[in-house]
Amino acid sequence: MSSNETPRGPVDSSRIPRYAGPATFARLPRLDEVGTADVAVVGVPFDSGVSYRPGARFGGNAIREASRLLRPYNPAQDASPFALAQVADGGDIAVNPFNINEAVDTIEAAADDLLGTGARLMTLGGDHTIALPLLRSVAKKHGPVALLHFDAHLDTWDTYFGAEYTHGTPFRRAVEEGILDTSALSHVGTRGPLYGKQDLTDDEKMGFGIVTSADVYRRGADEVADQLRQRIGDRPLYISIDIDCLDPAHAPGTGTPEAGGMTSRELLEILRGLASCNLVSADVVEVAPAYDHAEITSVAASHTAYELTTIMSRQIAAARKDA
Ligand SMILES: N=C(N)NCCCC(=O)O
Numbered sequence: 542m543s544s545n546e547t548p549r550g551p552v553d554s555s556r557i558p559r560y561a562g563p564a565t566f567a568r569l570p571r572l573d574e575v576g577t578a579d580v581a582v583v584g585v586p587f588d589s590g591v592s593y594r595p596g597a598r599f600g601g602n603a604i605r606e607a608s609r610l611l612r613p614y615n616p617a618q619d620a621s622p623f624a625l626a627q628v629a630d631g632g633d634i635a636v637n638p639f640n641i642n643e644a645v646d647t648i649e650a651a652a653d654d655l656l657g658t659g660a661r662l663m664t665l666g667g668d669h670t671i672a673l674p675l676l677r678s679v680a681k682k683h684g685p686v687a688l689l690h691f692d693a694h695l696d697t698w699d700t701y702f703g704a705e706y707t708h709g710t711p712f713r714r715a716v717e718e719g720i721l722d723t724s725a726l727s728h729v730g731t732r733g734p735l736y737g738k739q740d741l742t743d744d745e746k747m748g749f750g751i752v753t754s755a756d757v758y759r760r761g762a763d764e765v766a767d768q769l770r771q772r773i774g775d776r777p778l779y780i781s782i783d784i785d786c787l788d789p790a791h792a793p794g795t796g797t798p799e800a801g802g803m804t805s806r807e808l809l810e811i812l813r814g815l816a817s818c819n820l821v822s823a824d825v826v827e828v829a830p831a832y833d834h835a836e837i838t839s840v841a842a843s844h845t846a847y848e849l850t851t852i853m854s855r856q857i858a859a860a861r862k863d864a
């Protein structure tokens with residue numbers, strides 16, 4: 542979208558019932574209807590990298606369905622994200638479910654194409670494997686990026702059954718490949734049993750700082766966001782959100798649930814506290830709707846993607862104003 546065009550927003554839910562018609566994220570136009578977008582919301586229906594319950598391949602469409610109730614004005618950030626910038630639904634990246642290496646390459650190539658148009662990506666997973674090719678693509682454009690990783694798990698393990706590309710290993714691969722800025726790497730929401738203490742020492746050596754789920758509860762969302770913001774500074778930032786960062790009470794529909802997680806309120810508040818960061822792209826992954834109830838998980842994921850999209854739209858609009 543050029544600066545003098547008005548973005549095309551969501552379908553008007555006061556005229557067309559919000560439950561009518563095919564689902565796009567937040568009832569936004571499809572990317573092919575608007576040509577190019579400032580923020581492209583894309584699904585990656587891939588879950589061949591999981592170590593426990595499968596089903597995240599259906600996550601993107603579940604989030605789209607649950608996003609029908611999102612409204613155009615976001616009071617928490619005092620912004621109308623879909624008026625500030627063109628946000629559009631780019632559909633799904635069609636990936637091979639039988640060949641993980643090929644899938645990883647396909648995701649990277651599709652992300653290259655979208656980022657090449659000038660769009661930022663709001664990706665809906667899929668399992669966490671997909672973060673690696675997305676980070677590769679983002680780093681080609683911005684250089685090594687700061688990473689904020691919300692998850693119960695570290696996802697810096699080495700291999701599973703000898704496999705390098707899995708949902709438990711994307712961030713170790715990313716560090717090895719030099720695509721992350723190791724001075725600004727944080728996990729948030731970490732908890733649960735590990736394979737051994739070495740998991741933590743390995744992770745620390747890679748450069749990660751950890752804000753556990755209990756830290757969030759004890760210190761509160763504002764203080765955590767302040768600390769993260771200081772660490773990130775003005776570096777290009779990628780946010781990866783595994784929905785299992787939330788307690789299973791807030792996100793039952795996921796493949797590797799762990800007790801004692803954050804509330805959806807804490808997650809949304811931390812994100813709002815990061816609104817001034819230079820968010821270049823983001824993902825929300827690991828929504829597995831078969832284990833969900835009453836769309837609890839996909840509603841939480843849709844609101845999470847909405848906050849992230851709002852941050853990106855505000856920054857795009859602010860940059861246009863300055864230019
Ligand atoms: N949910 C993600 N991304 N990773 C979980 C890996 C847990 C494990 O099987 O050890």
Ligand SMILES: [Zn+2]
Nearest residue numbers: 693694783785
């Ligand atoms: Zn996880």
Ligand SMILES: [Zn+2]
Nearest residue numbers: 669692696783
């Ligand atoms: Zn994960």
